[in-house]
Amino acid sequence: MPELPEVETIRRTIAPAIVGKEIVRVEVLTPKMLLGASPAEFCQTLRGRRFQTVERRGKYLLFQLEEVNQTQAAKAAANFWLIIHLKMAGRLLLHRTGDPLEKHTHILWGLADGTELRYVDLRHFGRVVLWSGEQVPGLEPGRPAKASAAGEITATPELVSGLERLGPEPLSAAFTLDYLRAGLAGRKGRVKSLLLDQTFIAGLGNIYADEVLHRAGIHPEREARQLQLAEVERLYAAIREILTEAIALRGTTFATYVDGEGRKGEFANRLAVYGRDGQACPRCGTPVVRRRLGGRSAHFCPHCQR
DNA sequence: AAGGGCCCCTGAAAGC
């Protein structure tokens, strides 16, 4: 379940190991993970290019590519991006070329220095898109951008349209108390459902939504528009605090998550409610409750969260 | 607008 802190940790561990390095070999072992290009197009386009930047937007990873030894004209003509969403169980791992292949390895990028970036995904839910365009859609943290004109390779809308429609980055200046207040006002849905809505805020998933609501002392089933200003202020602070702390601890390993170096995240030790149903709330000792909400499990303290 | 259900998929855990 990589959410914003896990994806950011992966970005930070992967980036220094691949930026500036040329891709000399690409293998697609599971074609269905690819959108927008055939395996042959995918491999051919990536070979001979170099990772230029690695960015994150919400739970998406965005790899900008540049051609090795290209002229300025060629540079302008073909700007490619690799867009990856890890969904439930996707992992990006750094290996030496020739290391034994882990089960559920789907894509390999062999680099010129003998290292290899691997996409591994037990659930096969994640997707990888090759995107051609001057700019990648939705990159600005504040407002969704319109898609730039695509080149000869057209990405399948599914993944890219999700990227385009993302709401603001919760740790950016674009995510203000006023934005949160205005967004909650008038919404009849439950506050937790809204926190999980990626078009409202980018990057929260089930774990951090539950943790944020616990820190803010707000019941997940509260109607969004009924929150008082003091509660919205607590919610706003909790979102930024929890995400910042989780990034500092390199994310949460609950089941399968590891970063690019194979390391687990340490925020699991800090979880107050998620996965702790029946155990004592760290604040008041009341047993944590788990309840089905919108097809997902919600964990909360019935005493602290009203 | 918002909620429910379905789907993708595998492996762990629970049920029989």
Place this chain on the structure above:
DNA sequence: TGCTTTCAGGGGCCCT
């Protein structure tokens, strides 16, 4: 003990 069923979940999509 061993086979079968259930469940977990990000998010797109469809239907009401």
